[in-house]
Amino acid sequence: MANVYKDADPQETREWIESIEDALEEHGSERTRFLLEELIDYAQAKGARLPFNTNTPFINTIHPDKQPEFPGDRDLERRIKSLVRWNAMAMVVRANNETHGIGGHISTYASAANLYEIGYNHFFKGPNHPNGADLVFFQGHASPGMYARAFLEGRLSEEQLGNFRRELAPGGGLSSYPHPWLMPDFWQFATVSMGLAPIMALYQARFLHYLVDRKIIRDTGRKVWAFLGDGEMDEPESKGALTLAAREELDNLIFVINCNLQRLDGPVRGNGNIIQELEGAFRGAGWNVIKVVWGSKWDEFLENDRTGKLLQRLEEIVDGELLKYVVEGGAYLREHFFGKYPELLELVSHISDDDLIRIKLGGHDPVKVYAAYAEAMAHKGQPTVILARTIKGYGMGEAGEGRNITHQQKRLNEQELLHFRDRFNIKLSDAEAIRAPFYKPEEDSEEIRYLKARREELGGYIPVRIVQDMKMDIPDISIFQELLDGTGDRSVSTTMAFVRLITILCRDKTIGKNIVPVIPDEARTFGMDPLFRQLGIYSHKGQLYDPVDSDQFLYYKESKDGQILEEGINEAGAVSSFIAAGMSYHTHGINMIPFYIYYSMFGFQRVWDLIWAAGDMRVRGFLLGGTAGRTTLNGEGLQHQDGHSHMAAAVTPNIKAYDLAYAHEIAVVIHYGMKEMIQDQKDVIYYITLENENYVHPPQPANVDKDIIKGLYKIRATEKPLLRLLGSGPLMGEVLAAAELLKNDWDIEPGIWNVTSFSELRREAEEVERWNLIHPDKKPRKSHLEVSLSKHRVPTVAVSDYVKMLAEQIAPYVPGPYYALGTDGFGRSDTRENLRHFFEVDRYYIVLTAIRALALDGKLDMSVVHQVMDKYDIDPNKPSPITV
Numbered sequence: 012m013a014n015v016y017k018d019a020d021p022q023e024t025r026e027w028i029e030s031i032e033d034a035l036e037e038h039g040s041e042r043t044r045f046l047l048e049e050l051i052d053y054a055q056a057k058g059a060r061l062p063f064n065t066n067t068p069f070i071n072t073i074h075p076d077k078q079p080e081f082p083g084d085r086d087l088e089r090r091i092k093s094l095v096r097w098n099a100m101a102m103v104v105r106a107n108n109e110t111h112g113i114g115g116h117i118s119t120y121a122s123a124a125n126l127y128e129i130g131y132n133h134f135f136k137g138p139n140h141p142n143g144a145d146l147v148f149f150q151g152h153a154s155p156g157m158y159a160r161a162f163l164e165g166r167l168s169e170e171q172l173g174n175f176r177r178e179l180a181p182g183g184g185l186s187s188y189p190h191p192w193l194m195p196d197f198w199q200f201a202t203v204s205m206g207l208a209p210i211m212a213l214y215q216a217r218f219l220h221y222l223v224d225r226k227i228i229r230d231t232g233r234k235v236w237a238f239l240g241d242g243e244m245d246e247p248e249s250k251g252a253l254t255l256a257a258r259e260e261l262d263n264l265i266f267v268i269n270c271n272l273q274r275l276d277g278p279v280r281g282n283g284n285i286i287q288e289l290e291g292a293f294r295g296a297g298w299n300v301i302k303v304v305w306g307s308k309w310d311e312f313l314e315n316d317r318t319g320k321l322l323q324r325l326e327e328i329v330d331g332e333l334l335k336y337v338v339e340g341g342a343y344l345r346e347h348f349f350g351k352y353p354e355l356l357e358l359v360s361h362i363s364d365d366d367l368i369r370i371k372l373g374g375h376d377p378v379k380v381y382a383a384y385a386e387a388m389a390h391k392g393q394p395t396v397i398l399a400r401t402i403k404g405y406g407m408g409e410a411g412e413g414r415n416i417t418h419q420q421k422r423l424n425e426q427e428l429l430h431f432r433d434r435f436n437i438k439l440s441d442a443e444a445i446r447a448p449f450y451k452p453e454e455d456s457e458e459i460r461y462l463k464a465r466r467e468e469l470g471g472y473i474p475v476r477i478v479q480d481m482k483m484d485i486p487d488i489s490i491f492q493e494l495l496d497g498t499g500d501r502s503v504s505t506t507m508a509f510v511r512l513i514t515i516l517c518r519d520k521t522i523g524k525n526i527v528p529v530i531p532d533e534a535r536t537f538g539m540d541p542l543f544r545q546l547g548i549y550s551h552k553g554q555l556y557d558p559v560d561s562d563q564f565l566y567y568k569e570s571k572d573g574q575i576l577e578e579g580i581n582e583a584g585a586v587s588s589f590i591a592a593g594m595s596y597h598t599h600g601i602n603m604i605p606f607y608i609y610y611s612m613f614g615f616q617r618v619w620d621l622i623w624a625a626g627d628m629r630v631r632g633f634l635l636g637g638t639a640g641r642t643t644l645n646g647e648g649l650q651h652q653d654g655h656s657h658m659a660a661a662v663t664p665n666i667k668a669y670d671l672a673y674a675h676e677i678a679v680v681i682h683y684g685m686k687e688m689i690q691d692q693k694d695v696i697y698y699i700t701l702e703n704e705n706y707v708h709p710p711q712p713a714n715v716d717k718d719i720i721k722g723l724y725k726i727r728a729t730e731k732p733l734l735r736l737l738g739s740g741p742l743m744g745e746v747l748a749a750a751e752l753l754k755n756d757w758d759i760e761p762g763i764w765n766v767t768s769f770s771e772l773r774r775e776a777e778e779v780e781r782w783n784l785i786h787p788d789k790k791p792r793k794s795h796l797e798v799s800l801s802k803h804r805v806p807t808v809a810v811s812d813y814v815k816m817l818a819e820q821i822a823p824y825v826p827g828p829y830y831a832l833g834t835d836g837f838g839r840s841d842t843r844e845n846l847r848h849f850f851e852v853d854r855y856y857i858v859l860t861a862i863r864a865l866a867l868d869g870k871l872d873m874s875v876v877h878q879v880m881d882k883y884d885i886d887p888n889k890p891s892p893i894t895v
């Protein structure tokens with residue numbers, strides 16, 4: 012920050028500066044820093060109130076004297092980079108010429124090319140590296156650059172490049188952005204939803220430490236790199252966990268923020284300075300910050316800046332102005348930037364306008380970027396962020412360089428293509444260049460040999476996603492026997508049953524150590540606090556204090572090899588840990604199984620985007636929505652009572668969602684889930700809702716395990732039912748009570764079924780329906796719903812503690828009339844009983860719906876419905892829960 016105070020005594024200032032100069036010369040920067048800090052401390056101790064400043068001057072952090080020798084062949088690397096640039100641009104231009112509006116981005120990679128190329132040629136460790144691969148998060152919409160490089164490396168064909176954003180084309184294409192679901196051999200991390208990459212990368216680095224500290228893997232110096240946009244840093248997730256990275260001393264984490272000063276619509280901070288702002292935020296959070304603002308030529312300017320005017324000018328300029336120079340050119344830059352002070356004009360008097368505007372910025376200068384990466388690699392005890400100043404649309408000239416439209420520029424006209432070719436010296440004739448062909452030199456060209464040799468030395472190509480066969484046996488379900496046997500006359504909640512299960516699981520000799528319980532400050536809510544002592548809470552620093560409850564058996568135990576990830580009040584971070592753990596099977600070659608248990612209301616609706624990314628990234632693990640159910644969680648009210656997370660789960664393609672009523676169901680579903688993830692190596696996430704209502708859990712009936720997994724099993728059959736009731740999760744109790752009322756008060760005996768998963772039932776029924784649709788000549792297949800229910804075409808009443816839509820999703824596949832009861836509307840603070848009445852899902856409303864269904868079915872007179880309402884005091888004037 013420029014000094015805002017007037018200098019009252021320049022002579023005195025000069026003397027102080029000279030002393031500092033002496034200190035720097037004689038003792039170096041460490042000692043100088045010590046002296047300055049001593050002075051500040053002293054002044055503060057004497058009562059001076061010195062404003063806090065997290066910024067350093069707006070120049071490169073690494074002084075030219077401290078730059079290492081650049082080890083590469085600069086000329087060759089520039090040629091390779093130009094080829095990648097050309098092909099990345101051509102890919103987008105061609106795609107949009109062929110299919111107008113198919114999209115893609117040229118300018119982002121154009122600004123970031125040097126940042127990636129230095130990584131590819133000198134730093135990123137690949138899968139064959141003896142120390143293991145680095146984990147690299149590529150900026151989503153820079154993907155054309157990664158494809159273009161893979162093309163030069165011989166990993167992608169011309170046809171594939173030609174089908175960028177045309178994944179359904181014959182022969183297959185390339186996904187718009189990094190999507191492991193779509194390109195499972197290529198991409199590892201899904202990054203394009205802005206803000207997810209920073210937090211996910213941070214927790215990947217943290218999880219690496221966790222595995223090392225638990226002695227599950229060795230520390231081999233692997234790094235997590237995240238390439239991010241400066242606009243993207245405005246997402247709360249981007250900055251939300253920065254202090255954690257510093258606290259955990261994640262020196263295996265490197266953020267590279269491409270500071271092109273622009274986002275989609277225009278400048279990130281037209282009236283400010285994003286680099287300085289980010290520096291302040293990161294330094295304040297305890298990171299090592301390396302600014303790479305100016306290219307090598309600027310070293311000379313700064314060296315010759317005897318008056319300090321250049322530094323002053325640099326610090327008074329706002330980003331909007333810096334962007335203007337890029338667009339307006341050298342003469343404008345001279346007049347408006349240097350022209351402000353005569354001393355500055357002098358500095359550049361020997362340079363022509365054309366040369367002036369070509370002077371590189373830091374992010375485009377290989378020497379500067381190499382120096383920053385080298386320092387980041389060596390830095391100990393802190394994460395590093397590199398803030399690299401670049402130009403968006405670099406080399407695109409009038410087609411978009413630095414312009415506000417640049418983000419969206421997808422096509423170049425002939426003139427612009429020729430300009431691009433000339434700018435980067437691509438060996439194409441005019442006639443060729445205007446067709447924007449893909450261009451790759453011969454295999455034995457210097458460029459291709461160099462690029463391959465570099466990758467060979469660094470352990471192979473990236474991005475790459477390699478999944479080894481990690482099949483492992485899981486223990487027999489009998490380890491959960493006590494859950495299968497029911498609770499006798501003991502009343503417990505499904506949450507307590509789950510806690511029992513995870514306790515057993517973590518103790519298991521074969522698989523216990525692979526379990527990763529993740530909790531965001533809610534363990535006591537779920538009764539999981541006994542696990543603190545048994546498993547320990549992971550802490551890189553161990554436990555530096557004597558906990559207040561150390562005299563108790565179940566004290567708050569933190570330890571370096573603790574198994575539990577207690578994430579604090581931080582759902583986005585916790586789910587990022589879940590993701591990091593659930594990807595271990597390919598990022599680390601070990602089957603770690605995360606069980607992330609959280610307050611269900613603060614799950615999907617808070618972090619669905621991250622869960623969606625987890626699905627894309629083929630994460631394997633269990634999500635457990637605790638304190639679930641809109642009426643089962645009593646007292647907490649509108650913001651806490653979850654009655655809809657199952658809808659989100661139902662439409663997330665690789666999530667299998669279950670709302671379970673009984674302990675034995677929990678054992679069956681989790682056992683089966685582990686079998687799928689570990690034995691069958693399937694990329695699935697299980698979502699299970701758990702509730703806190705206590706009741707008795709029956710023993711498992713015979714031969715129901717397969718049906719539990721399919722989503723529906725029979726609780727009670729009757730000979731000739733007039734009616735069937737489907738209950739789900741904790742509302743099974745109301746269904747059973749309603750069945751009693753129907754029998755005792757109305758002499759009707761319904762069949763009773765337990766729905767463990769509406770969404771699994773629907774998925775299977777839809778698949779069967781689809782098969783039947785396209786196989787008209789074959790014997791129709793039958794869904795589980797049809798097989799189970801088609802014997803009796805009677806009315807069905809289905810009840811869950813979620814919105815009606817949840818139960819309604821199977822309506823088309825259930826024979827006979829179908830009525831769903833659910834909990835639509837905002838929650839309330841009240842007792843379970845009152846809530847169930849309010850939402851009209853209690854036993855009386857179930858009976859009412861059942862009797863009316865039979866009346867509509869012609870089995871009863873409509874007057875019986877009135878009798879039901881009278882008998883159970885059902886008020887027709889009660890307001891609807893949906894509208895109040």
Ligand SMILES: Cc1ncc(C[n+]2csc(CCOP(=O)(O)OP(=O)(O)O)c2C)c(N)n1
Nearest residue numbers: 119203204205240241242243269273274275
């Ligand atoms: C959550 C989210 N919001 C919006 C977008 C749409 N979007 C894609 S790129 C972009 C601008 C990115 O700017 P910046 O982060 O500075 O990256 P740059 O291209 O400048 O390197 C936007 C708004 C998105 N992908 N994700």
Ligand SMILES: [Mg+2]
Nearest residue numbers: 241242273274
């Ligand atoms: Mg940007």
